[in-house]
Amino acid sequence: MALELSMALAAPPGGGLLLAPPPPAPPGKEQQVAGVGILLQISMLVLSFVLGHVLRRHRFYYLPEASASLLIGLVVGGLANISNTETNTRTWFNFHEEFFFLFLLPPIIFQSGFSLSPKPFFANFGAIVTFAILGTFIASIVTGMLVYLGGLTFLMYQLPLVECLMFGALISATDPVTVLSIFQELGSDVNLYALVFGESVLNDAMAISLYRTMSSVRSNAAGGENIFMMVLQFLEIFVGSMSSGVGVGFISALLFKYAGLDIDNLQNLECCLFVLFPYFSYMLAEGLGLSGIVSILFTGMVMKHYTYSNLSDNSQRFVSSFFHLLSSLAETFVFIYMGFDIAMEEHSWSHVGFIFFSIIFIIVARAANVFSCAYLVNMSRPENRRIPLKHQKALCFSGLRGAMAFALALQSVHELPEGHGKAILTTTTAIVVLTVLLIGGSTGTMLEALDVIGDENTSIENYEDNNGYVPPTYEEGMSSGGGLRMKLKEFHKSTTSFTALDKNYLTPFFTSQTDDDADADDFGDQPQNQRRGFYDQ
DSSP: OHHHHHHHHHSOTTSSOOOOOOOOOOHHHHHHHHHHHHHHHHHHHHHHHHHHHHHHHTTOTTSOHHHHHHHHHHHHHHHHHHSTTHHHHHHHSOOOHHHIIIIIHHHHHHHHHHTOOHHHHHHTHHHHHIIIIIIHHHHHHHHHHHHHHHHHTTSSOOOOHHHHHHHHHHTTOBOOHHHHHHHHHHOBOHHHHHHHHHHHHHHHHHHHHHHHHHHHHHHTTOOGGGHHHHHHHHHHHHHHHHHHHHHHHHHHHHHHHHSOOOSGGGHHHHHHHHHHHHHHHHHHHHHTTSOHHHHHHHHHHHIIIIIGGGSOHHHHHHHHHHHHHHHHHHHHHHHHHHHHHHHHSOOOTTOHHHHHHHHHHHHHHHHHHHHHHHHHHHHTSOGGGSOOHHHHHHHHHTOOBOHHHHHHHHHHHHHSOHHHHHHHHHHHHHHHHIIIIIIHHTHHHHHHHTTOBTOOSSOGGGGTTGGGOOOOOHHHHTSTTHHHHHHHHHHHHHHHHHHHHIIIIIHHHHOOOOHHHHHHHHTOOSOOOGGGGGOOO
């Protein structure tokens, strides 16, 4: 009787027996599986660094380090996908966008801002801001509108307008790590390096702010009549995040200036506090509903310019090496992680037209971004400071897509309807693999064809007077272009005004360095790329 009752309770309403769930794995087994997963991740990191060193040592530029890391992840993920270990593999090796945004991306972005060399960056500040903010906005809108029009004309899978703009925002995030590493290896014009590096640093922050704005507009079902509120929301996210990051950086500078931590027995405390401030800035912005990426980027720039000089010599060496190490590990792991998850993720390859035309549209959008912004920048510059056409072409070519676009695409899967999110993820995956492997592999050849490799005619020393800005003559100001040209020139001259403000007021207030130290800092080397720290020659 008891057996019949237990069978009746286990039977579903439609008849038949309800199978009991499988017993959980013993704790020892779970620990063993986790240990094997961590061992595999460490092995792939070691293989990636060793392979990257061998490729760099033999100057084999057809397979850059980022491409090699991505390929390692693709191969291991593919092997796991076709084996019977796929289910177990997903439990301890999967690309979670939360893990990416909270742990992997912050050290990479902070190192980007921390490694900016102030002299070439501020000398090209107007151009960098134009390319990174206005240019990213142009690229996002052009890509989104072309994808939307392509759907209306039945060329590709149709998406709503706001979702097309979300796709345009996430795919506008560039990752020119390959181009920058070859620039450093073979030498390049310092202006071109500053433009590519500076744009890539601010571009991620701009793309994330645009994506979050469009996502918020979609979730609130905002219509076209609320376009003003959409712009206002974007400004709130971007300006608020930038302000919080700059504020945290200034607070850290004052703390290290007046706390008296630069003595031998307090260097551990000094280094610990310095390492914690970037994450404090990131989490503060996230807690306020802002962008932690934008905040930590500007925290890195402010801390390098002001806080760093308040550290003792030993602490300066430690924090520089520490953040180089952390960002190199994080970036290499991101590409491995991304390649592994691309092989493991379920993709929707049925929308081939969406992938094909999206690739064409982002090329068109990148060209519209670079050439239109370069035209505006050249209008504000004298003849000897204008961006040459070959540098504009190199800027177009440097618009590779990477981990940021992939992480935002993964996030869109949870925010959009299933078919739409899958289509965007699959398209982004194809674009990332294409740009990192194919375009990244042909970078050296293309840059040599453009004749921008080894072009060191403009050096850091050329910025000595007036921070690299040559004031226009009266005749230049009155030439064709009229009022717009004059306004652009005034905007460009504001960079010099900021430099004077920084030298006369901000630096003395926030730092304890002398004028000689400040002048020495201005002539630092080119900004170090995240992956470069392991391969200095």
